[in-house]
Amino acid sequence: MIFNCLFNLFRHNFDPVRSPGGPFKKEGKIDMNSLVSMRRDGEIVVITVDNPPVNALSPGVPEGIAAAIAEVAADETIRGAVLIGAGQTFIAGADIREFGKITSGQRREGIDFLGVIRSIEDCPKPTVAAIHGTAFGGGLEVAMGFHYRVAVPSAQLGQPEVKLGLIPGAAGTQRLPRLAGVELATRMCAEGNPIPASEALTAGIIDRIIEGDLLQGAIDFLHERLAEGGATHKTRERDEKLGDEVANKAIFDAARTQARKAARGQMAPLAAIEAIEAATLRSFDDGVAREAELFRECLHSDQSKSLIHVFFGEREVARIPDVPKDTPQLEIRRAAIVGAGTMGGGIAMNYANAGIPVIIRETTREALERGMATIRRNYENSVRRGRFSAEVMEKRLSLITPQLDYDGFEEADIITEAVFEGMELKKTIFGELDQIARPGAILASNTSTLNIDEIAAATSRPDFVIGHHYFSPANVMRLLEIVRGTKTNRQVIATSMALARRLKKVGVLVGNCYGFVGNRMLHEYGREAQFLVEEGARPQDVDGALYNFGMAMGPLAVGDLAGLDVGWRIRKEHAHLLVPGERQPMIADALCEMGRYGQKTGAGWYRYDADRRAIPDPEVEALIERLSTGAGIARRSFTPEEIIERTQYALINEGAKILEEGIALRAVDIDIIYLNGYGYPSWRGGPMWYADTIGLRKVYDRVCEFHDHHGVHWTPAPLLRQLAEEGKSFADYRRP
Numbered sequence: 175m176i177f178n179c180l181f182n183l184f185r186h187n188f189d190p191v192r193s194p195g196g197p198f199k200k201e202g203k204i205d206m207n208s209l210v211s212m213r214r215d216g217e218i219v220v221i222t223v224d225n226p227p228v229n230a231l232s233p234g235v236p237e238g239i240a241a242a243i244a245e246v247a248a249d250e251t252i253r254g255a256v257l258i259g260a261g262q263t264f265i266a267g268a269d270i271r272e273f274g275k276i277t278s279g280q281r282r283e284g285i286d287f288l289g290v291i292r293s294i295e296d297c298p299k300p301t302v303a304a305i306h307g308t309a310f311g312g313g314l315e316v317a318m319g320f321h322y323r324v325a326v327p328s329a330q331l332g333q334p335e336v337k338l339g340l341i342p343g344a345a346g347t348q349r350l351p352r353l354a355g356v357e358l359a360t361r362m363c364a365e366g367n368p369i370p371a372s373e374a375l376t377a378g379i380i381d382r383i384i385e386g387d388l389l390q391g392a393i394d395f396l397h398e399r400l401a402e403g404g405a406t407h408k409t410r411e412r413d414e415k416l417g418d419e420v421a422n423k424a425i426f427d428a429a430r431t432q433a434r435k436a437a438r439g440q441m442a443p444l445a446a447i448e449a450i451e452a453a454t455l456r457s458f459d460d461g462v463a464r465e466a467e468l469f470r471e472c473l474h475s476d477q478s479k480s481l482i483h484v485f486f487g488e489r490e491v492a493r494i495p496d497v498p499k500d501t502p503q504l505e506i507r508r509a510a511i512v513g514a515g516t517m518g519g520g521i522a523m524n525y526a527n528a529g530i531p532v533i534i535r536e537t538t539r540e541a542l543e544r545g546m547a548t549i550r551r552n553y554e555n556s557v558r559r560g561r562f563s564a565e566v567m568e569k570r571l572s573l574i575t576p577q578l579d580y581d582g583f584e585e586a587d588i589i590t591e592a593v594f595e596g597m598e599l600k601k602t603i604f605g606e607l608d609q610i611a612r613p614g615a616i617l618a619s620n621t622s623t624l625n626i627d628e629i630a631a632a633t634s635r636p637d638f639v640i641g642h643h644y645f646s647p648a649n650v651m652r653l654l655e656i657v658r659g660t661k662t663n664r665q666v667i668a669t670s671m672a673l674a675r676r677l678k679k680v681g682v683l684v685g686n687c688y689g690f691v692g693n694r695m696l697h698e699y700g701r702e703a704q705f706l707v708e709e710g711a712r713p714q715d716v717d718g719a720l721y722n723f724g725m726a727m728g729p730l731a732v733g734d735l736a737g738l739d740v741g742w743r744i745r746k747e748h749a750h751l752l753v754p755g756e757r758q759p760m761i762a763d764a765l766c767e768m769g770r771y772g773q774k775t776g777a778g779w780y781r782y783d784a785d786r787r788a789i790p791d792p793e794v795e796a797l798i799e800r801l802s803t804g805a806g807i808a809r810r811s812f813t814p815e816e817i818i819e820r821t822q823y824a825l826i827n828e829g830a831k832i833l834e835e836g837i838a839l840r841a842v843d844i845d846i847i848y849l850n851g852y853g854y855p856s857w858r859g860g861p862m863w864y865a866d867t868i869g870l871r872k873v874y875d876r877v878c879e880f881h882d883h884h885g886v887h888w889t890p891a892p893l894l895r896q897l898a899e900e901g902k903s904f905a906d907y908r909r910p
């Protein structure tokens with residue numbers, strides 16, 4: 175059944191005459207259907223796609239375009255056509271929601287994209303695609319079927335399918351190299367990043383940049399072509415840019431090496447390269463057939479389903495049931511930060527990058543100068559890597575005012591505290607801020623674990639206190655965990671979510687508990703990694719298994735990077751919360767007692783060479799063996815699968831508790847946190863989605879086995895048990 179749908183998706187025999195609805199006239203324009211219309215402009219017609227918000231190729235759009243083109247071909251009084259998108263954009267691609275319907279078998283009829291585009295290309299009269307906003311994915315593929323393309327200077331063109339675990343599936347891998355050449359097409363399809371109109375012009379993807387009115391410019395361009403004889407260039411018949419085998423081999427080899435590094439573990443980038451390689455080695459039709467096979471493999475993969483889940487998840491997290499979109503927001507024009515350490519400096523850079531002036535305060539001149547020097551060094555590195563100019567750097571630096579006092583804090587619309595993770599210190603600072611800040615200013619804490627209500631209680635305005643938990647390095651990591659206190663005002667939440675977008679972050683709202691969502695789960699994950707080491711796995715076995723699973727780094731190596739002393743200090747502060755008799759890991763504290771804090775001291779779980787490469791250390795292995803044997807722990811070796819189950823299921827079990835308690839609004843919120851803050855592989859969709867792909871029954875059964883074997887810290891989450899018994903998934907779950 176599914177195969178049939180996909181077969182339909184790629185069949186070549188599209189018949190526009192049979193497209194649904196049939197055209198009808200309305201006020202001088204002909205509606206091909208409700209999504210595509212056509213109007214006369216003298217001897218030419220303008221075809222408009224109007225499918226808000228992004229003119230995706232939902233069912234009806236391709237059919238409508240093809241029906242309009244059929245009309246152009248058949249009507250002797252029409253000499254050519256322009257296609258344009260209504261609203262903010264040209265066509266941003268296939269309708270991503272349709273893919274899930276196909277793979278789940280919900281939709282039987284596929285859209286014949288290939289046939290539609292071929293019918294456009296075969297139109298005997300010249301056609302022009304007029305591009306503004308984005309021509310992405312299927313949108314660019316449709317445009318490449320037109321005989322000419324023009325665009326406004328701000329337009330972006332791209333084949334971003336790999337970001338959804340797919341490859342172009344409407345002959346994009348076959349037409350793009352014919353227009354842009356093999357190297358650029360390979361880069362665009364394998365990496366998925368868009369290019370601006372100027373680059374598209376140089377590469378030959380578009381024929382002209384239109385300054386001013388796009389539609390008029392496109393109509394003028396069409397008239398010029400008609401005056402020259404009205405040639406109809408078919409992209410599929412061009413081969414002058416397909417290169418030679420030797421040069422192409424070097425391009426594909428380099429692209430494969432890059433894809434294996436930059437998109438480790440992902441199949442789509444390699445499939446995209448293979449499809450373009452087919453374009454260079456086979457006929458157009460055979461290349462299209464190979465593209466279709468590869469597209470189908472990608473479409474049905476767990477990787478694509480996961481990445482599509484991530485695409486919609488990143489948008490879903492912005493929806494907060496009791497903070498509707500129209501909640502009034504506070505204006506953020508000026509910011510201030512307490513603390514110029516690693517976090518404070520990174521946060522200040524975020525504000526400056528967004529053009530918001532920010533004051534940064536430290537208590538000693540030495541710490542302030544050190545903080546500013548780090549900020550400058552980070553910016554200089556970006557300039558060196560060509561990310562922006564020295565002028566931009568100076569502009570951003572000029573927005574950051576370093577100082578030793580609270581002068582000017584009374585004018586700030588938001589003040590973020592980013593000091594040492596200690597409750598007493600934070601309470602003192604919030605007490606001071608309460609005296610200084612103007613009424614209506616947001617007071618945010620960058621705490622990574624502490625009780626936001628207790629911090630808020632140190633002020634007379636707990637409704638204006640909120641957690642803004644940034645991730646290190648704060649100027650790079652996309653996640654902002656926004657922690658809602660019991661009394662936090664809805665306007666403060668709405669403003670924080672909007673601010674996250676302005677700072678180019680993904681804001682995820684979470685509830686208040688120790689460690690919130692991310693670090694509370696991390697605690698279980700990191701602890702299990704250490705237990706595995708105590709039970710006989712070597713640090714490199716644990717880190718290696720998780721790296722191969724797709725994590726950016728293994729948990730022990732992350733500890734070394736972040737500094738083992740950070741966790742050590744937090745554990746000491748919270749020692750009173752430990753449950754007597756519950757097993758606690760021993761090794762990290764022992765390493766700290768030896769002065770092995772991680773990379774910063776040249777040694778932690780590993781030894782580090784001058785290039786910061788981790789080297790397994792026999793001294794650590796001896797320490798582990800001595801302490802674990804001394805504690806009576808039986809030691810054995812572990813397979814990578816066991817390591818993954820123990821660590822991932824620890825994350826998932828805690829995630830289920832967090833979900834049931836309402837600390838996270840939805841399972842997808844947890845996924846987005848892990849993907850953007852903890853180096854979780856996007857193609858696995860996040861820990862909760864990963865659990866769904868395994869099946870909650872299996873996860874629950876293993877958690878029960880671990881509980882029997884390892885004790886109370888593996889107590890199964892009631893929600894995990896409930897969903898497993900009901901045969902449901904985390905994605906289905908909505909809190910009553």
Ligand code: 3H9
Binds near residue numbers: 228270340341
């Ligand atoms: C493809 O084309 C395959 C082909 O080769 C054909 C194969 C046969 N479909 O991001 P925003 C929704 S694969 C459905 O917030 P922005 C989005 O969910 C596709 N819905 O706006 C959101 O909904 P809501 C290749 C889509 O201005 C709303 O539109 N194309 C699609 O920040 C606004 O989106 C892509 O991968 C879609 N294609 O950014 C492009 N696109 O309001 C993916 C968006 O309910 N899209 N929506 O939350 C984007 O990159 C950005 O959305 C875009 C606009 C840059 C276009």
